[in-house]
Amino acid sequence: MRPWTFPVTLQSGTAREPIFQQIAQAIRGDIRRGRLRPGDPLPGSRSLAMTLEVHRNTVLAAYRELEAEGWTVAEQRTTRVARDLPQSPSGPRADPMGRPGYDLPGPGPRRSLREPGLLAFGGGLPDLRLVPTDLLARAYRRALGSRELLGYGDARGEARLRSALARLLSEMRGLAVSEDRLMLTGGSQGALDLVARTLIRPGDRVAVEDPGYPAAWATLRAAGAELVPVPVDETGMRIETLARHLADGPLRAIYLTPHHQFPTTVTMGAARRLRLLELAAHHRIALLEDDYDNEFHFEGRPVLPLAGEDPAGVVIYLGTLSKILAPGLRLGFVAGPRALVEALAARRETADGQGDHLLQRATAELLEDGLLQRHARKMRRIYQTRRETLAAALRRHLGGAAAFDLPAGGMSLWLRVDPSIDVEAWAVSARKGGVGMTTGRAFDFQDRPRPNLRLGFSALDERELEEAVRRLARALPKSL
Known part of the structure; x- marks a missing residue:
């Protein structure tokens, strides 16, 4: 039998109700709230009497009252919560589904979990069967030796990983980025959420690809954005359509996946990339470039990110290590101007404060040793x-x-x-x-x-x- 505690202070002396009724009322309340569920055993009368420092007959009187009201049943020398509970005259008993007593907005889309055999x-x-868990586990154990990582740290993320990642982005993706222009986040979705909550004001218009990434749309809407869909063809987002949308009002940002467009996989052509950068620079539009699977390019040279050819500083580069390792590790990042990174760090400090610096240090070691590459x-x-x-x-x-x-x-x-x-x-x-x-x-x-x-x-x-x-x-x- 699992231990059962009784977090109630009994009132004696001047109390209006006898002690046995206070005990019965407390148990009745735990049943209504769902803390005690149908079929759960109550502690023996001797045990509860010792816990509450009352006479056993007092506990027995409380149990008899609960049984008479239908809240409990006696089964094989054990008192249990009844499986068919009565309705309380003071209102309905606790909702077993955990619904709140206040209104909530409708739930957004959720990822479907993989079904067995499917x-x-x-x-x-x-x-996930290919994740190098042995390498990661050894690096994590070594990171645990650095006790300072167990305390509060930089909201931008662990310094060694930001430094190693900056070198990787420079060498492999042509980005001129330094450690202080990088922010580590909870996956690329966490990166987009942080940027959206920092950059977007309610009512701001944000252009998105159509077809596109519904999870990103939900994140942008949650930040208050009014989304403007722009069609995609065989060379990516149609920039001429995007330009026409500007006649209806300014755009705060454009979210896009130019390397491998999600979901069509097409790559944005060179002419469109240049036109997009010119358009964004002229109208001061932030380009949210989600380069979610840059490492997996199989034929020819990978197309360099928009952020690598951005003289006007309009691109906010979002990336992730989840596709190399595992999505459950939640390792994403944002690269952008120093002022943006500082604003993101300030915003993060009002929420979770920082990421998992232990995991980030372990990942930094894998990058520094070339194992992740x-x-x-x-x-x-x-x-x-x-x-x-x-x-x-x-x-x-x-x-x-x-x-x-x-x-x-x-x-x-x-x-x-x-x-x-x-x-x-x-x-x-x-x-x-x-x-x-x-x-x-x-x-x-x-x-x-x-x-x-x-x-x-x-x-x-x-x-x-x-x-x-x-x-x-x-x-x-x-x-x-």
């Missing part, structure tokens, strides 16, 4: 093989139902489905057949059906990808 084409998630190269080779495996399986089993362009990088494929196929019905049928996928509707700004599927290949191995595609084919309507 082969899920996740949204470009890394394969080596792991990223390994993942790139594995994910490239998986991309090719998925592409071959789709051509073999679904050639007449869906087409796609093999992207130069990223962690997913964007499929164009034959217009005669009901994509939403196909997804439902596929899930019943043991495979999960996301339809284009999930990324449409107006929640309109789109003849597209997004299939992430990084979280499944070659055997799983083959089986998942076979299940997709079996789930197709029989007429096809």
Whole structure:
């Protein structure tokens, strides 16, 4: 039997109610609030009498009153909370679902958890089976030897990781960034949330890609932004449409994924990139560049971030180490002007104060020793093989139902489905057949059906990808 405490002060002497009624009332209140649940055992009368320093007969009198009212039952020499509880005359008993007694806004979108046995084409998630947990654990244990990391630290993040990350961004992505122009955050989503709450005022207009990233839209809306959708084609966000939106009023910011557009995977063309930078500089618009999977580019030279060719200082660069390691580690960052980083740090100090400096120090050690870079190269080779495996399986089993362009990088494929196929019905049928996928509707700004599927290949191995595609084919309507 688990221990049960009685955090109630009994009043004696001048109290209006006898002690046994105070005990009964306290237990009755714990049942109403849900602290004691149906079937829970109450302590023995002797034990509770010793705890409360009262006579055992006083406790027995309280238990008899509760049983007479239907709150408890005696079972095999044990008093338990009744499974069929009475309604209180003073009001309903505690809501077992934990609903508050006040109004809340409607909940936003939440990530769906992976179901057992389901082969899920996740949204470009890394394969957690490949995380170098042994390396990370050893580095974390060494970080624990630095006791100063257990106290309060810099809201911008642990200095060694910011320094190591600045070198990486300079060497691998061409960014002229220093330690004091970097802020470590809880993943790229945490980076966007922090930037949005610092930069955006209620009613500010913010342009976003359509189709695009719904989680980012929710974050921007939560900061008070009025979102302006801009269509995407085969070379990214359409800048001429963006320019026309400026006639309706100023834009505070533009959120975009120019390297591997989410979800279509297309890369923004050079001419558009230059035009976008010119437009943002002229109108003083902040460009929120989310470079969420930069490491996974398989063909040709990776396109350098917008932040690497930003003489006007309009780009706020958002990134993450989650795709190399694991999303649960929540390792993201923001790179931008020093004044922005200082403002972000001040904002963070009003919330969680700082990130996990122990984890950040451990990650810094992996970067300094080149181990994280080596792991990223390994993942790139594995994910490239998986991309090719998925592409071959789709051509073999679904050639007449869906087409796609093999992207130069990223962690997913964007499929164009034959217009005669009901994509939403196909997804439902596929899930019943043991495979999960996301339809284009999930990324449409107006929640309109789109003849597209997004299939992430990084979280499944070659055997799983083959089986998942076979299940997709079996789930197709029989007429096809």
